[in-house]
Amino acid sequence: MKIRITTLAALAVAASAGMAQAGTLEKVRSAGVLACGVSEGVPGFSNPNSEGRWEGLDADICRAVAAAVLGDAGAVRFVPLSSKQKVLAVSSGQVEMTSRTTTWTMKRDGAEGVDFTQVIFFDGQGFMVRAESGITSAKELDGGTVCVTTGTTTELNLADFARAQNIQVEAVVFDGKREAVEAYMTDRCDALTTDASQLASFRISFSNPSAHTILPNLISKEPLAPLVAHGDNNWKDIVSWTIYGLIAAEELGITSANVDDMAANSANPDVQRLLGSSVDSGNFVGLGATWMKDAIAAVGNYGEIFDRNLTRPLGLERGLNAQWKDGGLMYAMPIR
Amino acid sequence: MSFKSKTRSTAWGGQSMGAVLVQAAVLGLVLSGVYVLFQNTQANLQDRGIESGFAFLGHEAGLPIGDSLIEYDPTRSYGYAFLVGILNTLLVSAIAIILSTILGILIGVARVSSNWLLAKMAAIYVEALRNIPLLLTLIFVYTVVIGSLPHPRDPISPMDGVYLTKRGVFVPRPVVEDGFQIFLLATVIAAAMAASFWIWARNHKRTTGRSVPGFLGGLALFTAITTLAFFASGSPVGVEVPAYRGLNFAGGLTLKPEFVSLVTGLVLYTAAYIGENVRSGIASVHPGQIEAANALGVSSGIVTRLIMLPQALRVTIPATTNDYASLVKNSSLAVAIGFPDMVSIGGTIIGQNGQAIEIIAMWMAVYLTINLLISVAMNFLNSRVQIVER
Numbered sequence: 001m002k003i004r005i006t007t008l009a010a011l012a013v014a015a016s017a018g019m020a021q022a023g024t025l026e027k028v029r030s031a032g033v034l035a036c037g038v039s040e041g042v043p044g045f046s047n048p049n050s051e052g053r054w055e056g057l058d059a060d061i062c063r064a065v066a067a068a069v070l071g072d073a074g075a076v077r078f079v080p081l082s083s084k085q086k087v088l089a090v091s092s093g094q095v096e097m098t099s100r101t102t103t104w105t106m107k108r109d110g111a112e113g114v115d116f117t118q119v120i121f122f123d124g125q126g127f128m129v130r131a132e133s134g135i136t137s138a139k140e141l142d143g144g145t146v147c148v149t150t151g152t153t154t155e156l157n158l159a160d161f162a163r164a165q166n167i168q169v170e171a172v173v174f175d176g177k178r179e180a181v182e183a184y185m186t187d188r189c190d191a192l193t194t195d196a197s198q199l200a201s202f203r204i205s206f207s208n209p210s211a212h213t214i215l216p217n218l219i220s221k222e223p224l225a226p227l228v229a230h231g232d233n234n235w236k237d238i239v240s241w242t243i244y245g246l247i248a249a250e251e252l253g254i255t256s257a258n259v260d261d262m263a264a265n266s267a268n269p270d271v272q273r274l275l276g277s278s279v280d281s282g283n284f285v286g287l288g289a290t291w292m293k294d295a296i297a298a299v300g301n302y303g304e305i306f307d308r309n310l311t312r313p314l315g316l317e318r319g320l321n322a323q324w325k326d327g328g329l330m331y332a333m334p335i336r
Numbered sequence: 337m338s339f340k341s342k343t344r345s346t347a348w349g350g351q352s353m354g355a356v357l358v359q360a361a362v363l364g365l366v367l368s369g370v371y372v373l374f375q376n377t378q379a380n381l382q383d384r385g386i387e388s389g390f391a392f393l394g395h396e397a398g399l400p401i402g403d404s405l406i407e408y409d410p411t412r413s414y415g416y417a418f419l420v421g422i423l424n425t426l427l428v429s430a431i432a433i434i435l436s437t438i439l440g441i442l443i444g445v446a447r448v449s450s451n452w453l454l455a456k457m458a459a460i461y462v463e464a465l466r467n468i469p470l471l472l473t474l475i476f477v478y479t480v481v482i483g484s485l486p487h488p489r490d491p492i493s494p495m496d497g498v499y500l501t502k503r504g505v506f507v508p509r510p511v512v513e514d515g516f517q518i519f520l521l522a523t524v525i526a527a528a529m530a531a532s533f534w535i536w537a538r539n540h541k542r543t544t545g546r547s548v549p550g551f552l553g554g555l556a557l558f559t560a561i562t563t564l565a566f567f568a569s570g571s572p573v574g575v576e577v578p579a580y581r582g583l584n585f586a587g588g589l590t591l592k593p594e595f596v597s598l599v600t601g602l603v604l605y606t607a608a609y610i611g612e613n614v615r616s617g618i619a620s621v622h623p624g625q626i627e628a629a630n631a632l633g634v635s636s637g638i639v640t641r642l643i644m645l646p647q648a649l650r651v652t653i654p655a656t657t658n659d660y661a662s663l664v665k666n667s668s669l670a671v672a673i674g675f676p677d678m679v680s681i682g683g684t685i686i687g688q689n690g691q692a693i694e695i696i697a698m699w700m701a702v703y704l705t706i707n708l709l710i711s712v713a714m715n716f717l718n719s720r721v722q723i724v725e726r
Contacts, residue, residue: 084683087690091690107689111386111690112386141583143581143584155684159399169400170584171401172402172594173402173680174673174674175671183674186479186483186502188483230384
């Protein structure tokens with residue numbers, strides 16, 4: 001089933017004759033909808049709720065871009081992608097962007113026909129074990145079994161970690177996250193490994209979260225960033241600056257609640273530029289003057305998005321994802 | 337309109353010039369279409385900065401593989417990792433083909449049995465397994481049957497050294513010790529003696545008409561000699577018994593849950609189809625043939641072996657060829673339960689390199705090769721059992 005979609009995507013690369021080279025913006029505008037690749041279900045990042053509405057940090061980034069480009073945060077067609085489809089779907093032009101817990105790596109950026117835009121979540125790979133197992137460090141997994149998802153950097157990091165620590169770890173590799181989690185739940189594996197934020201997100205969905213421990217060791221850097229097809233610089237600018245806009249909005253104290261008021265009354269030149277009240281900043285990347293006003297009104301600033309999707313439901317701390325002023329790594333380039 | 341023109345034949349197997357031209361034109365169109373697609377793909381890949389070609393197969397793979405027939409570690413190349421996948425696919429297919437053939441024959445014979453209960457149970461088996469998607473059967477076996485086994489800490493041990501757990505089935509591994517070569521030599525001699533006895537028995541029957549149990553006699557001879565040799569050479573085969581250490585069993589032979597589930601699912605599913613082939617083969621033999629043989633007083637074993645089976649096989653083999661081919665292709669459902677077959681490992685390589693076109697071409701080439709080989713072998717077998725008409 002998934003193989004067939006991969007095949008289709010490969011054929012799409014073959015068939016679409018330079019279509020996505022330029023004019024993604026025109027394509028989105030004429031279609032009136034943004035095709036945005038998301039995960040098949042990771043609570044907190046992108047996951048359909050009981051009414052079928054996609055929720056999460058990744059999904060909200062899709063909405064913010066749709067609002068900035070089309071003025072309508074609802075004009076998004078969410079395309080669930082598996083790990084091995086996520087890069088191919090965007091390089092083949094099947095979707096205009098992918099916002100799907102994808103690690104920014106040199107090889108993907110350089111040799112796989114995609115460009116990364118801006119990090120929306122700084123993560124690291126961790127391990128979850130059953131509390132009753134008594135394991136307190138990933139190094140104690142020698143001789144044990146670890147469930148992992150295929151087509152991800154996770155799989156490689158696990159092999160690297162075992163090699164570096166000189167321990168034997170049996171990896172059971174699954175095609176989908178759901179299968180890997182289920183196998184861990186049926187006790188097929190001693191540990192489940194993926195990005196620490198996702199471990200937290202899975203744990204909250206278990207019937208007895210406290211029976212599972214996330215080990216303190218992080219074995220990798222996982223900067224998660226949305227990606228676009230290589231070759232359309234303007235489109236890359238649009239997605240990158242929309243993300244900077246959301247981060248800047250938090251820094252400047254603009255929220256979904258006060259955005260209209262700020263646009264009309266703020267005396268801060270940074271706010272005026274961002275919301276298009278003085279300088280038409282959207283014009284720099286080919287968008288309308290109200291690009292950021294629409295985006296913030298729809299999904300809120302970065303902090304609001306983080307709080308709504310990750311802090312409140314999953315209990316995740318801001319950590320590295322705090323604003324630079326607060327000791328984190330979230331730093332918006334100047335919008336001027 | 338003359339009679340002559342209708343029967344005129346040409347150099348192209350009786351086709352008219354016009355038909356040949358049309359076919360040539362269509363072929364030309366298809367080939368140029370393929371060429372345009374190929375050029376287009378190359379240009380697109382280049383525009384997007386996607387590497388193409390098979391050079392990546394030489395790069396270090398770095399990915400972990402849980403189940404491997406040959407020695408593997410992540411420092412090996414992608415090409416080697418793919419080879420591990422091919423071998424896993426072949427292993428699963430070969431074992432599943434053998435087991436599903438055995439089970440299929442049993443099911444097929446049971447379906448035509450005069451025992452009402454046996455026939456009904458076989459019928460229910462066939463209908464149930466054929467009408468449930470294989471994927472569901474696989475997931476059921478994997479999560480429910482294997483998943484309900486205990487943790488290695490507290491295993492089910494039906495006999496000494498054999499442990500059933502949800503981390504796999506652990507059995508003792510035979511280990512070769514001193515004196516094994518003597519035993520091996522004795523085995524070869526015993527096999528030769530058994531074969532010569534069998535050939536002698538056949539000749540004896542041909543020349544004198546007296547039946548000597550050549551096969552059974554040969555088997556008895558072989559068993560007796562090898563057993564004697566085994567003890568005479570000091571029982572040169574030891575066992576390595578699996579033992580629980582830390583988190584799992586170590587030592588011995590391990591059958592991973594993914595492997596067991598995949599083979600079980602494939603066997604259960606394919607046996608239902610093979611059972612139907614066997615049933616229809618048996619049903620195709622005219623009852624008069626059996627009745628005639630019975631009337632001559634021939635023993636029922638010989639009736640089955642020399643009258644029923646040869647005729648039933650003519651119907652059974654071609655249909656079973658298809659089922660073997662399906663089984664090989666169905667083994668790709670391994671991705672759903674985490675068995676590292678060729679498709680699963682290839683998928684990982686796509687995820688890490690984005691070189692889907694190359695991997696998909698390799699998948700197709702391997703499946704095509706395996707299935708063509710199966711087809712050739714089965715066609716050979718089929719040609720042996722067809723009635724020779726004069």
